[in-house]
Amino acid sequence: MFEVDLHLHTTYSDGTLDPAELVDLCVSRGLSVIAISDHDSTEGLPEALAAARSHPHLTVIPAIELSTDIPGAEIHILGYYVDYEDQALQKVLREFRQGREERGQRMVEKLNALGLNISWDRVREISDGGAIGRPHIAQALVEAGHVEFPKEAFDRYLGRNGPAYVGRNKLTPLDAINLLIGNGALPVMAHPTYSETKSDRSGVPTLRQTITDLKRGGLVGMEVFYGDYTPDQVSYLHGIATELDLVPCGGSDYHASGNPGEPQPGTVGPPMSTVEQLAKIKRSPAYRSASS
Ligand code: AMP
Ligand code: ZN
Ligand code: FE
Ligand code: FE
Numbered sequence: 001m002f003e004v005d006l007h008l009h010t011t012y013s014d015g016t017l018d019p020a021e022l023v024d025l026c027v028s029r030g031l032s033v034i035a036i037s038d039h040d041s042t043e044g045l046p047e048a049l050a051a052a053r054s055h056p057h058l059t060v061i062p063a064i065e066l067s068t069d070i071p072g073a074e075i076h077i078l079g080y081y082v083d084y085e086d087q088a089l090q091k092v093l094r095e096f097r098q099g100r101e102e103r104g105q106r107m108v109e110k111l112n113a114l115g116l117n118i119s120w121d122r123v124r125e126i127s128d129g130g131a132i133g134r135p136h137i138a139q140a141l142v143e144a145g146h147v148e149f150p151k152e153a154f155d156r157y158l159g160r161n162g163p164a165y166v167g168r169n170k171l172t173p174l175d176a177i178n179l180l181i182g183n184g185a186l187p188v189m190a191h192p193t194y195s196e197t198k199s200d201r202s203g204v205p206t207l208r209q210t211i212t213d214l215k216r217g218g219l220v221g222m223e224v225f226y227g228d229y230t231p232d233q234v235s236y237l238h239g240i241a242t243e244l245d246l247v248p249c250g251g252s253d254y255h256a257s258g259n260p261g262e263p264q265p266g267t268v269g270p271p272m273s274t275v276e277q278l279a280k281i282k283r284s285p286a287y288r289s290a291s292s
Pocket of ligand 3: 076
């Protein structure tokens, strides 16, 4: 068990525990530093921070996860120590959530056309006001008996190359990094292997090149200790982080998704020194002047 988990979701995006339930679970699992990082929403943070007040040994780092596109793949950028009172950021996040609604509706239409009957109203009910994502649609497919568990819905219909997939307008990773720096948040690349493109295609950068470019653009860290990464994946990514002087971050990316074998909070995570490095960068005059 680890003491630090810097990647967790709540009902304010596509997790199924509300912030107080997630905080309680993390306390019961012995965690001492967690980051709550919902997709395109900081709405759960006040509740999480309030819940943490009755647990003096738990620190909650306010965070966010933004989805961005590069040709052929998606890159998720986490932002640590996000200032959720920043109205300029909130305006952008509301637009992203609106884009998620429109795209979700189109995915439901595609599923209906494939003969899978789920309703958009039910998907909205499942999302319970949170930023709508494919896991909510997957849950509706589970309920309707079309698949056994959410991951099967991704494998058969909702994955990037699946028959019901619909994209949406997203930022580039450099735009997301600038948005976060402007807010005072520390940009960190999430689950890097998720963004691996086929580098044998000419003109498509390798993961290492992509991360190098993002570092030049202000990236401060990358996930290394993540979800169900194998020791080989961890050591490969740790090598890149060390070489590029990026803080090695990570966490479970827990959603309470109902998928078999889902990594639980605290089963994977970075060392406490990662938290110290992030806090130090956040306090540094160089970072403060970049974000002012
Ligand atoms: P969205 O934000 O709507 O594009 O959905 C992305 C979310 O879906 C991720 O954050 C994961 O929670 C989940 N997800 C993505 N790919 C898969 C997959 N292959 N199996 C299960 N869940 C997935
Ligand atoms: Zn998610
Ligand atoms: Fe992600
Ligand atoms: Fe995530």
